Amino acid sequence: MAGRTMRAVQYSRYGGGAASLEHVEIPVPSPKKDEVLLKVEAVAINPVDWKIQNGVMRPILPSKFPFAPGTDVAGEIVEVGPGVDGFNPGDKVVSGLSLGKAGGFAEFAAAPANTTVQRPPEVAAAEAACLPIAAVTALQALKHIATKFDGTGEAANVLVTAASGGVGTYAVQLAKLANLHVTATCGGRNIDLVKSLGADEVLDYKTPEGNSLKSPSGRKYDLVVHCTTGIAWSSFEPNLAAHGKVIHLTPGAGSIVQYAFKMLTFSKKKLVPLLASVNREDLKFLVDLVKEGKLRTVVDSRYELSKAEEAWAKSMEGHATGKIILEV
Numbered sequence: 333m334a335g336r337t338m339r340a341v342q343y344s345r346y347g348g349g350a351a352s353l354e355h356v357e358i359p360v361p362s363p364k365k366d367e368v369l370l371k372v373e374a375v376a377i378n379p380v381d382w383k384i385q386n387g388v389m390r391p392i393l394p395s396k397f398p399f400a401p402g403t404d405v406a407g408e409i410v411e412v413g414p415g416v417d418g419f420n421p422g423d424k425v426v427s428g429l430s431l432g433k434a435g436g437f438a439e440f441a442a443a444p445a446n447t448t449v450q451r452p453p454e455v456a457a458a459e460a461a462c463l464p465i466a467a468v469t470a471l472q473a474l475k476h477i478a479t480k481f482d483g484t485g486e487a488a489n490v491l492v493t494a495a496s497g498g499v500g501t502y503a504v505q506l507a508k509l510a511n512l513h514v515t516a517t518c519g520g521r522n523i524d525l526v527k528s529l530g531a532d533e534v535l536d537y538k539t540p541e542g543n544s545l546k547s548p549s550g551r552k553y554d555l556v557v558h559c560t561t562g563i564a565w566s567s568f569e570p571n572l573a574a575h576g577k578v579i580h581l582t583p584g585a586g587s588i589v590q591y592a593f594k595m596l597t598f599s600k601k602k603l604v605p606l607l608a609s610v611n612r613e614d615l616k617f618l619v620d621l622v623k624e625g626k627l628r629t630v631v632d633s634r635y636e637l638s639k640a641e642e643a644w645a646k647s648m649e650g651h652a653t654g655k656i657i658l659e660v
């Protein structure tokens with residue numbers, strides 16, 4: 333592909349939201365030794381994409397400007413780096429690109445082979461592209477309590493906050509596969525959807541009951557997959573079982589202090605910050621569940637790459653139901 337150019341969407345500075353995304357024509361990347369080059373079919377958006385643009389990891393990420401966002405891609409391999417085994421041109425795959433390099437908002441993307449997985453025909457590109465960050469995060473959060481996702485695991489009680497979002501919709505389904513009792517929070521408009529994903533009881537987060545996080549059946553939570561912000565430890569604490577853990581996906585400075593305090597005092601109830609990391613084993617496990625019809629993706633909306641700004645703005649609003657996808 334040397335010398336060829338492609339369409340891509342990138343930004344050149346921190347901040348600016350959707351308005352600072354630029355449509356450009358840039359060279360097709362060359363795959364490094366341990367990379368494969370994909371013709372991108374779909375790329376899913378995650379809140380971390382626009383949080384990086386907002387400067388949440390400044391000055392480490394992005395590694396340089398201009399920066400094409402988009403880590404979660406599905407497509408077809410067109411070129412294989414010289415050190416890569418097990419992949420060939422023509423393979424349909426899904427990949428998690430590195431947060432620092434990203435590059436998914438483009439017609440072609442270079443993906444590390446070690447975070448790339450074959451995609452069987454039963455798993456559509458758009459659905460596969462939603463798995464790397466959102467579903468892997470849900471899985472890794474639940475692994476704090478569940479080891480078996482075939483229905484033979486030990487019963488326990490889990491609370492999933494923001495169960496209507498990208499991570500939450502997967503967390504509810506994976507928790508049910510793991511034989512957990514699921515209490516979930518979401519907005520009133522999504523209660524039926526979250527129940528249809530398997531949640532045993534659903535609380536509207538805008539009501540006093542939802543705000544209290546109390547299980548309607550009186551259960552205490554062994555684990556919380558906490559997918560939103562703005563909930564104090566004092567709201568979780570009375571609802572936790574003796575060794576209950578809150579897995580916090582969006583920890584701020586206050587939660588880190590709380591975490592350190594719980595560690596130092598040997599508290600049995602714990603707040604655990606999680607930074608999920610996409611790996612081939614987890615991604616393959618999830619692709620197989622989709623193939624077997626055991627896990628589905630809730631799609632909020634699909635946009636063409638030419639409409640990337642609209643998709644970006646939609647994600648930034650924070651009210652997606654499931655995943656937002658760009659099709660290339």
Ligand SMILES: NC(=O)c1ccc[n+]([C@@H]2O[C@H](COP(=O)([O-])OP(=O)(O)OC[C@H]3O[C@@H](n4cnc5c(N)ncnc54)[C@H](OP(=O)(O)O)[C@@H]3O)[C@@H](O)[C@H]2O)c1
Nearest residue numbers: 379469494496497498499519537581582606607608651652
């Ligand atoms: N640490 C990690 O490794 C990691 C990985 C992935 C994601 N994350 C973080 O986890 C968070 C969730 O990610 P996501 O992709 O699921 O986000 P998302 O898809 O944008 O979540 C949107 C959903 O959250 C719901 N929601 C918002 N506030 C809520 C509340 N207080 N209670 C209940 N539901 C609420 C919204 O419902 P309404 O529209 O009804 O308000 C909407 O359906 C983000 O902050 C993301 O950055 C962290």
